Structure formats: C-alpha cells, structure tokens
Amino acid sequence: MAIYLPELSAHDVSFPPLSRALDDPDGLLAMGGDLSVQRLLSAYQQGIFPWFSEGDPLLWWSPSVRAVFPPDTLSLSRTLKKQIRRHQLHFSVNKAFVRVIKQCAAPRAKQPGTWILPAMQQAYTELHRQGHAHSVEVWQQDTLVGGLYGVQIGSLFCGESMFNLMPDTAKLALLALQCHLKQAAAGWIDCQMPNPFLLQLGVQPLPRPDYIKLLTRLRQQPMPTAHWAARDFSLDDNNG
Structure with missing residues (x-):
C-alpha cells in the first residue's frame, strides 16, 4: 500500500x-x-x-512515544567516579562542537552507515554558530573520548546523538549535560526515542501528548545565553 x-x-x-x-x-x-x-x-x-x-x-x-530524562535521573555512581579518577577524565561544553558531531557521524562496529550526513552536519553546525545547538565533551588529557550534541529549546535540551571512544564516556557525557543544565534550569533532556541503552540509564518513555505538554511549558523558559559559553567544568561541583 x-x-x-x-x-x-x-x-x-x-x-x-x-x-x-x-x-x-x-x-x-x-x-x-x-x-x-x-x-x-x-x-x-x-x-x-x-x-x-x-x-x-x-x-x-x-x-508516538518519546524518551525523556526528568531532572535528577542521572547520578554519579561510585563506579563512574572511579572511571573519572582512573582515566583522569574532564569535561567541557561547546569547546569542540564540530569534532563531536563528526565523531557521532563516524561508522560504528554494528552500524557501518550513518544518518548524520554531511548536510546534517552542516545544518547543525550552523545552528551551533547561531547559539541554538550545543555540545558536551569528555576528555582524557587533550584527547576527545566521548561527547554528545543537541538543540536547546527553552529549558529543554533535545539530544541528537552521542559517542564514546572509552567505556562509559557517552554515559558520562549525558550526566555532565544534566549537571550543566541544572546550573540554570531543572535539567530536562529529550532523547527522541527509547532504546535499550537509554532505558538502562532510566529514561522515561513519554506518550506524544504528554511530551508536547512538557515541551510547551519548557520552551517558554529560556536559558541564559551565557550559560553555553565554551568552558571546562567539573562534575564534582554538582555531585559532591
């Protein structure tokens, strides 16, 4: 048909x-x-x-069903704290947006193709240049080992994609994102559609009508532009 x-x-x-x-x-x-x-x-x-x-x-x-992390869903466990210390990881926002989106677009072991085509990369890089799209980076010294990017709509962060080159660095990028958001807002993250990885982390499946109600409320709560100025930050500042 x-x-x-x-x-x-x-x-x-x-x-x-x-x-x-x-x-x-x-x-x-x-x-x-x-x-x-x-x-x-x-x-x-x-x-x-x-x-x-x-x-x-x-x-x-x-x-019809969206995947959303409510505030305080993600927390820094002992295991993740050990990972940070063992591998001497540190975090930043908006310091390597183009590198993050290129890593997200790179072929993966069980997924040789990509939907983040050059036209998509160019479009979101322009969104970033105009202050609407942002990245979170995970570093080991000067090496980018994990990260994510997405679009900020009011106080809702609409995540697009993430990557990890070391175990748990995608998870740490998500946690770092929520910590960063909470410095200026509640910390809601939209991850588009549920998948096993996100469900394991505690993502909440939300029917479309409920998601639209949430979006309608959060898009009317703008975050300060300065909050996304490129900078390093520490998870310890927010997680004890």
Whole structure:
C-alpha cells in the first residue's frame, strides 16, 4: 500500500499537524523542505525532528512515544567516579562542537552507515554558530573520548546523538549535560526515542501528548545565553 506524505514547501517552514503522523512507520510526518535554521527551530519547537539515510528524501518525524530524562535521573555512581579518577577524565561544553558531531557521524562496529550526513552536519553546525545547538565533551588529557550534541529549546535540551571512544564516556557525557543544565534550569533532556541503552540509564518513555505538554511549558523558559559559553567544568561541583 502506498504511503502518502505531505511534501513541505521550500518557501514555508510550517509543518502538518502532529495528528497526521503515521502509525507505520511510527511518527513519520512529512518529507522535503530544507535544513535551514528557521525550519529546524520550527520543527523542534513543535516536537518534530529530521531523520533520514543517504539516498532518502529529507524525512521529518514525531514518534508516538518519546524518551525523556526528568531532572535528577542521572547520578554519579561510585563506579563512574572511579572511571573519572582512573582515566583522569574532564569535561567541557561547546569547546569542540564540530569534532563531536563528526565523531557521532563516524561508522560504528554494528552500524557501518550513518544518518548524520554531511548536510546534517552542516545544518547543525550552523545552528551551533547561531547559539541554538550545543555540545558536551569528555576528555582524557587533550584527547576527545566521548561527547554528545543537541538543540536547546527553552529549558529543554533535545539530544541528537552521542559517542564514546572509552567505556562509559557517552554515559558520562549525558550526566555532565544534566549537571550543566541544572546550573540554570531543572535539567530536562529529550532523547527522541527509547532504546535499550537509554532505558538502562532510566529514561522515561513519554506518550506524544504528554511530551508536547512538557515541551510547551519548557520552551517558554529560556536559558541564559551565557550559560553555553565554551568552558571546562567539573562534575564534582554538582555531585559532591
């Protein structure tokens, strides 16, 4: 059976109502348009994100169930504290955004392809340049060993992707993100869709209507622009 998808206009950044998102594949809402800053911000403010593979048209999604970390979900366990000390890890925000997104796009052992295509990298790098997309980095001395990036919408951080080159550094990047957010807001993190790794960490599956209510509230609570100034920071400042 053929699937009908609304095709977005190149001159209009609006989206169809979320009620028109498909059940199969879950959450597929529209195709086409572009990855301009204006369109991407419009999408995230409505609970929509782009996701497509090489050779596909530009596809836009709003899944029926979202994955959200509520405030204080992530905590620094003894094991993670030992990892930090043993490997002499330290953390930063927005000091290596381009390197983080390139590492997130790199092929992985069980996933040789990537959806973070050059056009996506360019689009989110421009979002970063304009102050909307941010990165968290995990370092071992001067070597980048883990990190993540995403888009800030009000006081909600919409995570896009993460990577680790050492055990637990993706987990530490998430924890560092929540600690950083909590310095200026409650600490909500959207991770798009549940997966086994996120569920193991305590992510909360949230039906789309509940997610939209949360998004509507949090997008009206802007974080100070200065909070994302590139800098190093310590987890010890927030976790004792």
